[in-house]
Amino acid sequence: MTGLDSxxxxxxxxxxxLGSLATHVGPYWGDFGGRYVPEALIAALDELDTAYHKxxxxxxxxxxxxxxxxxxxxxxxxLTEVPRFAAHVGGGARVFLKRExxxxxxxxxxxxxxGQALLxxxxxxxxxxxxxxxxxxxxxxxxxxxxxxxxxTVYMGEEDTRxxxxxxxxxxxxxAEVVPVTIGTRTLKDAINEALRDWVANVxxxxxxxxxxxxxxxxxxxxxxxxxxxxxEARAQLLGEIGRLPDAVVACxxxxxxxxGIFNAFLDDADVRLxxxxxxxxxxxxxxxxxxxxxxxPGVLHGARSYxxxxxxxxxxxxxxxxxxxxxxxxxxxxxxxxxxxRATYLPVSDVEAMDAFRLLxxxxxxxxxxxxxxxxxxxxxxxxQAAQWSDxxxxxxxxxxxxxxDVATAARWFGLLDAGDESEGDR
Amino acid sequence: xSGGRTTSPAPTSPVPxxxxxxxxxxxxxxxxxxxxxxxxxxxxxxxxxxxSVQAVRTMVDAGADVVELGMPYTDPVMDGPxxxxxxxxxxxxxxxxxxxxxxxxxxxGRGAPVLVMTYWNLVLRYGxxxxxxxxxxxxxxxxxxxxxxxxxxxAWIAASDEHGLDRVFLVAxxxxxxxxxxxxxxxxxxxYAASTMGVTGERATVGSxxxxxxxxxRAAGADRVCVGLGVSRPEQAAQVASxxxxxxxxxxxxxxxxxxxxxATGLDRLAEVTxxxxxxxxxxxRPAGASR
Numbered sequence: 109m110t111g112l113d114s115x116x117x118x119x120x121x122x123x124x125x126l127g128s129l130a131t132h133v134g135p136y137w138g139d140f141g142g143r144y145v146p147e148a149l150i151a152a153l154d155e156l157d158t159a160y161h162k163x164x165x166x167x168x169x170x171x172x173x174x175x176x177x178x179x180x181x182x183x184x185x186x187l188t189e190v191p192r193f194a195a196h197v198g199g200g201a202r203v204f205l206k207r208e209x210x211x212x213x214x215x216x217x218x219x220x221x222x223g224q225a226l227l228x229x230x231x232x233x234x235x236x237x238x239x240x241x242x243x244x245x246x247x248x249x250x251x252x253x254x255x256x257x258x259x260x261t262v263y264m265g266e267e268d269t270r271x272x273x274x275x276x277x278x279x280x281x282x283x284a285e286v287v288p289v290t291i292g293t294r295t296l297k298d299a300i301n302e303a304l305r306d307w308v309a310n311v312x313x314x315x316x317x318x319x320x321x322x323x324x325x326x327x328x329x330x331x332x333x334x335x336x337x338x339x340x341e342a343r344a345q346l347l348g349e350i351g352r353l354p355d356a357v358v359a360c361x362x363x364x365x366x367x368x369g370i371f372n373a374f375l376d377d378a379d380v381r382l383x384x385x386x387x388x389x390x391x392x393x394x395x396x397x398x399x400x401x402x403x404x405x406p407g408v409l410h411g412a413r414s415y416x417x418x419x420x421x422x423x424x425x426x427x428x429x430x431x432x433x434x435x436x437x438x439x440x441x442x443x444x445x446x447x448x449x450x451r452a453t454y455l456p457v458s459d460v461e462a463m464d465a466f467r468l469l470x471x472x473x474x475x476x477x478x479x480x481x482x483x484x485x486x487x488x489x490x491x492x493x494q495a496a497q498w499s500d501x502x503x504x505x506x507x508x509x510x511x512x513x514x515d516v517a518t519a520a521r522w523f524g525l526l527d528a529g530d531e532s533e534g535d536r
Numbered sequence: 537x538s539g540g541r542t543t544s545p546a547p548t549s550p551v552p553x554x555x556x557x558x559x560x561x562x563x564x565x566x567x568x569x570x571x572x573x574x575x576x577x578x579x580x581x582x583x584x585x586x587x588s589v590q591a592v593r594t595m596v597d598a599g600a601d602v603v604e605l606g607m608p609y610t611d612p613v614m615d616g617p618x619x620x621x622x623x624x625x626x627x628x629x630x631x632x633x634x635x636x637x638x639x640x641x642x643x644x645g646r647g648a649p650v651l652v653m654t655y656w657n658l659v660l661r662y663g664x665x666x667x668x669x670x671x672x673x674x675x676x677x678x679x680x681x682x683x684x685x686x687x688x689x690x691a692w693i694a695a696s697d698e699h700g701l702d703r704v705f706l707v708a709x710x711x712x713x714x715x716x717x718x719x720x721x722x723x724x725x726x727x728y729a730a731s732t733m734g735v736t737g738e739r740a741t742v743g744s745x746x747x748x749x750x751x752x753x754r755a756a757g758a759d760r761v762c763v764g765l766g767v768s769r770p771e772q773a774a775q776v777a778s779x780x781x782x783x784x785x786x787x788x789x790x791x792x793x794x795x796x797x798x799x800a801t802g803l804d805r806l807a808e809v810t811x812x813x814x815x816x817x818x819x820x821x822r823p824a825g826a827s828r
Contacts, residue, residue, distance in 0.1 A: 144656055144683050146614050148708035148733055150715060291620060297611065304613040309734040311710065408657040408683075409611060421633045422661025424610040 243275025320363025678702025
């Protein structure tokens, strides 16, 4: 821990005290972050940084974003206690889910997308591009582009367009162009490469609406800021509900935006444990997982220095996860910093554990989670045994970052739920 | 910040104190002769490590004045389809970082300074100081760093000073006057002016902003400015050579090696394309007393 003051009184509804961690800004988090990009992009990043901080200081920007979140996103998202699921966590724990799955477009991604899309209007740009893995960020971006009258191109690895065909159709329905990326590993990493190439060539008219807390400054800071209302809402809701803070906050970590979103409001509460669960995939051998903190080392990819799956030469090692949204070889630089200073703990969850938790939530609570979010649920189950030592009635706050409609086909194959003849190639 | 690696391959010769031939003296010498340089890019490992060494020798013999040796990388965000394809092949063929140092050693000393073009993570992983040491020992001239801006280059600036290596940073049409000045100040050898906003690849015309960018970069204090991105034909090379100190060509040379029945045919095509570009560079009309 970082020697933070933990002796503060907890008053329901009180604003989180803003200390050194929650308000930390880029471009660097310790040794992580920065801007490892072609010079051609520096002017656009500076322009974005300036526009972002100008918008932050402008009450009209905050009011417009808040109005959209209230009337379009459907915020605040509910906090749901899930006792039948909690019984499987054990340790006498109470489990609360922050229901980002109930947002318009089905995940937390809309929080960041609406913020950036409003900025695009201020920048006077007419086109947005985005990368997407599971399709959640692509759908959210296509949605915001439709809402605000922007041209939209989404890059998606060909492998992911197959895994997430329904989301490809959704993006096209919303008027976006979806470009399957056929080079490299054909997943999220390669979609980002293509988006960066497009951005370098079209930066004067185009904004790269990056979907997570990775990339060059100011993206990690800005995207965290657009998501931090997740934790702020949850903190107030939990204080209102039970009059105290949780013992642990739990989230899945791909690039890490939903995790930063829910962690941020608790960073300065030293008694609140923070857990990020990465994709442990099929195991921790090379190419079988996306557990950057178990099998990676600091390096540079896509504009930032952070933990990275790489080989002895520094070549990127392909990641694997049953969840397209966690299938990424690097992670946001703020997570690397929180890891190294010991403020947050990052652990792997296997494909099997995640899918078991996926089904468990379906059957105990009537909620179909995204497979990404199921990694957080499986993480909560992992924590059950130690939770009993935290307090008499340990409280876990889990970010349910997205809903599982897009994953029904994958889950049906995984669990063998299709009738014979319907079964196509399995993901398992 | 120098990467997680604690051991590196042994230097290829006893601990050096300075690099091989750097680009500054060569470019100045050519300028005195009234012409620009042809800078030719080829990736290590295409079609094989030995084949790429042979290709570089062919390119130099056919008229390339400076070699830009590309280090294959899994995520080359500044490269277009032609170079991506060659690099992808090189990586699938098992090309390693140490192969680049070996290749430098094998092509240096033939009159053409050898720069290595690399994405930054490969150097970080090797260790910035160790890479500078081993590159200098191999006879390399320095590095071209497409995804490293001077703001993040503290360790590299120190290591290249220590080992007498060129530091070729890029400027782009979007660079502000302040950034032109800071990039020029951080560079050594020459400044790489990106002719257009985009990635590597052949284009029908060289961006009209290239000439202005060269003028602006000189005004910011640069002694030497070479232009790259999109130059593929002799007449384009001649046009760029009329105002720049060097013409950087990549995709057009790499393309000559793709889709050939055998390596000998590829080398013949490479020699032909290089010679035509070199003739283009030499044909440029340069106003007397131009540039400096």
